[in-house]
Amino acid sequence: MTRPSSNAWDSRTSRWATRMALALGLPLAVFLVFLLAVSTDNTGQPSPFFAWLYWINFVVAGVLLLVVLALGLRLGWRLHKRRFGSRLLFKLAAVFALVGVLPGVVIYTVSYQFVARSIETWFDVKVEGALSAGLNLGRTTLNVLQNDLQSKARNLSVQIADDPTLLSPLSMEQLRQQLGLQQITVFDGNGTVLVTAGGNPFSLVPDLPGPNSMRQLRTMGSIADIEGGDDGASQTPQTLKLRVVISLPTRHFVLPGHGRYLQLIQNVPQAISSSALEVQRAYGEYQERALGREGLKRMYISTLTLTLFLAVFLAVLLAVVLGNQLAKPLLLLADGMKAVAEGDLRQKPNFQRNDELGVLVRSFNAMTNQLAEARAQVQFNHDALEASRAYLQSVLDNLSTGVLVLGSDQRLALANPSATRLLRAPLQGLIGQPLNQHPSLQALAQTIADAFTSLDEQEDAGPSPHWLQQIEYPLPGSDATITLLARGARLALPGQPASVVVFDDISEVISAQRSLAWAEVARRLAHEIKNPLTPIQLSAERLQMKLAAKLEGADRDMLQRSTTTIVNQVQAMQHMVNDFRDYARLPAGKPEAMNLNALIQDVLNLYTSLSAHDGASPEEKPQVRADLAADLPHILGNATQLRQVIHNLLQNAIDAVAAQPERKVRIRTEALPTPSGAALRVRLSVSDNGPGFSDKILNRAFEPYVTSKPRGTGLGLAVVKKIAEEHHARIEIQNLQSEGSVCGARVSLIFPGLAQQHSVDAPLRQA
């Protein structure tokens, strides 16, 4: 019975061991109890195995007790820990144990009483008295027989003394038969047989008393003895034999011990002897049991108690094991339920049993499987949805168009990053709030609301009703305004009114449109205005030439001044018209590889000489500094046009710094590395420390007639832009910031550099 108790059900091995231990231990225990009971039954023969059996049973009971205690402690501990299922197990075990123990205890109590009482009833005074009386009866009978034999001996001795002839075998035999004796012997003090009759015919020597008896005979003169009898050592009852020896009287003097003796031997009748011996045997057994009564009782009761303990322990053990067997599928189910409730839908170990519980467990597992499949399907759908949402989100995020989704009351439901960027408002923070909550968006919100209202007023506008509107949107935090092209539509979502507004910053498109328009206007104006100018000038010159000589004094002076004014103004107008024409129709020069630095040097030389020619003082002369990169790649460009670009930029810069106490203009070139390393780019930037551009100008700086200068056509930067576009250069304009305030402006052009000579022609043809 080496039954592991702790964690007995936790592993398959220990479960197997438990089963083996039960399978071996239970029959062993039952067998031991049986042996004990059997050995108790046979009280006559002391069994040497009894003690062994007793102790083995004792040890088994102890082991069982330990196991039961261990199981009980374990159960109690689990109960205390509120381990799941322990209460059910406890109840089952308690019920089983009760069912097992209660009958055992009842039977034990009854048996105990029975044994104690019945053992006591075996022994009472009457039985003992009867046995003693029987013994006395036997003893008295034997004494009577012995006395009878003694008197016979005495009579015989008298006869022999009277008639010595009787001492012959023949007469002795007659006497023996006459008296009904077994043997008659006459012998002397030395044990010499004088005459004998009867006795064992096969024995030559007659049966004489032993040495002790002889000694007694010599001193006492006679002996009377009862021989034989059973002392319990031998099973076969022996017959009793009476022996009487008396000395024969003699007339002669004899030495003591040398006389003659007469011995009579008579068998006690078979009935008497066997009955007497039987009584003696019964008396002995009765006494033995009476004396061993306490031991007997103790033996029976301890056997009984031991049996009870074994039975009870086995019952409890079986109760726990059976309870466990019964509770296991329930616990398995409950465990599974708990796991499912916690969301664990993995496959549970199947429970191989064919009863209802097994069916229950299997159907539970099937249900869990279905649940898991359903959940997997849901998860799959969810993932797909998530993926499509992520896809949509990424599309929205990377769309340059701003998208706003509005719910009821213009609550913002969604805004993509482009919307935030375009509107420059914290739209992500406004999600869930009405759009007009933000001060800078109120106008926009109103416009959108109006647009939707008017859309709603139109009945059946079309298959997809939407509005399209151009909105001027003042950028928050600056005085600039951008133009948004917004398009709105109702979203057909069930249950909730929603609308989507899509908008684009079309400022640049408008700017470009404006540029085109201006170019057209300029071309036409130039054409229309230029034609009459030459006749006007010529007419004025001819007036002066013809009339100068005819007039005198003040009239002549006036003519002189008027014609001069006309000519000058016409020339100025012509100049302006030329400018317009230049803008409208720039000469399409042939681009060629050239060094930008050389061009800049040329223009700078011109400027220094120009400044000197104007007679400006050295203090007023703007300081033009050139930072030219040493190994600048060549670019593809038209020298004439680029010279004009540089000239325009420098002129703008110099004009900008005219009012500054310290006039600084800086022109620089540098090679920009590209991340891919394919082709270098060249940046030409002109910066000044002037007042910078206002926001309004900054947005539209490249449009014609947009200027910050009091005098100026506003065509300078427009021309620059146009040329830059023809050179596929990017143009950037920005204010320079220093410590939060504007401290100058910079215009940069970034040209594609020429890395290889053979790729020169490609952009040209496209241009």
Added chain:
Amino acid sequence: MKTRPASPDPMRRKLLRNGLALAAGVSLFSRARATTIDTEPLMLTMSPEGLFVTTAAVFALPRSLEDVLHRGIALYFETVVTVVRPRWYWFNEDIAQARREVRLAYQPLLQRYRVSVGGLQQNYDSLDEALGVVQRTRHLRVAEPSQLTAGQTYQLDARFKLDLSQLPRPFQLNVSSQSDWKIEATFPPQPFVWTP
């Protein structure tokens, strides 16, 4: 050299047992109440036929035992004599052993005591006579001459006791706790040199 493990010699065992018992403080009581037995010195007879010993362990039968005897229950006494060869390096070696079992019984019918030794039976009218036979072992042959080596020193150990295991079983459960039933004696060991 034979190194057969043998039972430890009785003297040492007794010492050990007494020591343990004294240490436990239990055996002192039971010894004091147990029947006292006078063990007379062992008498050895060395003859060419073998080694013979005569023992005498004199005791008075306690009243409770006498009562049991008179109720017809037989008592078995046994005397075990062992010749051992003392070995300082190991347990003593058992050379030879002799056992004598005496059965003492009372016949209520004939009011006689019967002493059986082996197959021999002897009847006595008085208990003292019967006990005299029980207590004395005469000329018990312990060892054959072939088992002993001349000139070698041996030791003779002898025990005398009431054999409880032959009692009826109920008694066995009962008597283990009763000191009256504990009739046991160990004779003082007797060294001798085998000179036939």
